[in-house]
Amino acid sequence: MKTVLSLRNVTHYFGGLRAVNNFNIDLPEGALWGLIGPNGAGKTTIFNLITGVYKPTEGKILFEGKDITGLKSHIIVDKGIARTFQNLRIFNELTVIDNIRVAKHFKADYKITDSILRTKKFYNEERRIKEEAYNLLKIFGLQGRMNNLAKHLPYGELRKLEIARALATKPKLLLLDEPAAGMNPREVVSLMELIHSIRDIFNLTILLVEHQMRVVMGICERIKVMDFGETIAEGNPDAIRNDRKVIEAYLGSEGGRC
């Protein structure tokens, strides 16, 4: 089984504050794993480190065997890692389809001179991009809104759009940061199905950060638990559900009823 992502002894400091301590993971191809923990545990920081937003103070990050530690974000995306954001970062003043098309920009095969002169290459590439974008939106049921400005979309659809946009970069590894945040129970169920199906359709490896236990326990094959930057537990859903340290971290020691 091929390992898609490896973090080796990754530690990260923000000034004097240690946000992540000695984080290790070996994510196999096709896996659907979860990363959970109380707020401030360091989960989003891990995502930021993997995607090059920060360079880890110590440690190495390997993607498909190659060292990507400290590379610039857009290069990491090019190599095949995509992510969504905890607090939605959609291009609000762009249309739905343009949000997708931006994500296809780095694979667009024409130069600025082609744009200016409107060459045949320009038209062909634009047609290809538009078609791919449309097909992708269709999978998410967003094709009807494709010419609407993103900011006019309801919240649930924006979350889907962000996932679609991440997929538009044709990643091998998808990092989902709280994809179910703010969703009602019905939307959550639909999301869980969506995540499963995209993993299969697009041959993805998925690492997911989530607070909603139903999602994590429901779809993750394996779960890592963080608290204060440390990994405090790792295992399959049942093991984690009953792990004392995990329960303490979330609820405080001895049941935690104040």
Place this chain on the structure above:
Amino acid sequence: MGKIFNLQQLINGIQLGSIYALIALGYTMVYGIVRLINFAHGDFFMIGAYASYFVIIFGTLRGYHIPVILVFIISIAAGSIAAVLANKIAYKPLRYKPRISALITALGVSMFIEYLFSALPFIGPSYRAFPNEQFIKSKIFEFGNTTISNYIIIDVLVSVGLMIFLTYIVKYTRIGMAMRAVSQDKDAAKLMGIDIEKIITITFIVGGGLAGAAGLLTGVSYPRIFPYMGVLPGLKAFIAAVLGGIGNIPGAMLGSYIMGISETFATSYNSLLGEGIAFAILILVLLFRPQGLLGETVAEKV
């Protein structure tokens, strides 16, 4: 030509730095609280100079000598009032809009003030001589090759005095603590029951007041005033604040003295260099240490 380092230039540099410090403090405080580069800040300085000018002239024409303290108070008040007005009319409405809008508006306010003063018939665009002798008679002290006028001493003492006063307020009073809280986390401060807008207004009052005082001191020591006199000093004071670490009060003071001394030495060497040194410092800071000497890096939360 003389040695490059000499005491005279150092003293002149300290004088210049003291004035920059008063202006820079206002810049840095406002930036710390509302994350806005108030381009109009240099103009509060100019308003303070003109206010004191008119007061002194008024007094001289009527034949009485206006007490020094009163002129100071008036220049400080003029700066404060201008600052509060700018905040109320132009900055407050844009408080929660994109930062670029506020920046452009600040630019507009600055231009508006400058052109208005330039256009008003009783002020006009040309230089005016500041009646410093009628205000405080000049006295020159000599030490060997070095001359120190009493104006220099006044500048430095008043500046340092005001800085100490400001530091006292910020560190040891409740209002100062509220100011620090707002600059660190507006929302948390609000939740603690702090009236954000009141604190912002107070910051503008203090910042504007310091600038106004600087205007008076400048009129006294470099007795030529004109409506655009705030442009370059404002820019340099801003760069000094950036050098020290924008949002950082001791940093603004440190940066200002470094700026004042560097500029004085550079000008004595070559006048073009003197003009450009401020920008050279800015570019160096932004390239190598954008958080400034005493500033902390604030990472954007992703």
Place this chain on the structure above:
Amino acid sequence: MRLKRDIKFLLYCLIFYIVIFSLNRYQIIINDYILNIINLSLVYVILTVSLNLINGFTGQFSIGHMGFAAVGAYISGVLTTIIWKINPSNPLNYFLFFIALIIGSIASGLIGFLLGLPTLRLRGDYLAIVTLGFGEIIRTIINNIDYVGGPRGLLGIPKFSNFTVIFIITIISVLVIRNIVFSTHGRAFKSIREDQVASELVGVNTTKYKVYAFTIGAFFAGLAGGLLCHLLQIAHPTQYGFLGTIFVLIMVYAGGMGSISGSIIAAFGLTFLSEGLRFLLRWIDDITPTFTVGIEWRMVVYSALLIIIMLYRNEGLMGKREFKILIPEEEE
């Protein structure tokens, strides 16, 4: 047919050109004075649209734009003054004028590139200060070079710009920038404006694109500068200072940050307004014996205008919308 809308646009432009040109020929309504204002407006169209590319579409905060125009103006002006001195009646002169314009624009674009490379990683407010400083440094440098006239300005530039030349070059500039905006590159620019972090994280090399926007914007500013100095026959440091940039900034904001159509309207509107204001102020001056109204009052009005736009309609006239005729058909 694919280009139907563009052909319609060019047709409208042609009609406009013929009407203006004919009226001017017989000095009906469009006398030489009005034509000159139209010429100025067209130059401002290029300046506004190019600044809009940087500030409006890519969301950067560049306030030294006239510095780029100065580079284009002075370089092309110097070149043509030399050519003119060598042989005033050389039939090739016009052709050489265009070469000079291009050289000036390329130089300007190059300066934009060199300035952009180190500074575009700075945050908005800081970038503003640096670009402001850049504009002033250029002006100071020009002021101190005696060869180009220093504080007296570069005089005696041959009058190669006329309505036809300016009109054609403006149309070309607008269409070029329009084509860039409606392409994958334009979408990349806009994504940087919307959310730079997210943009980087969907694969856009944001630094590269910010520099691109800057360079292209600088190139066209240089082009506008070249056209301007050959119209006025003079290039003077004061024309290219912060004041000039503010004027263009107001046009960008009034028209709409992110709207080419808005920039065109604002450029014409404000240039004409500016002239109208001059008459209005002169008239007020004439009827008020004691109160002299100088040009400073114009600037007071402009600054107040800027503040009002920012406070009450900061999306400007058109926001981010375009006239249908400028939107390429494949976008629909």
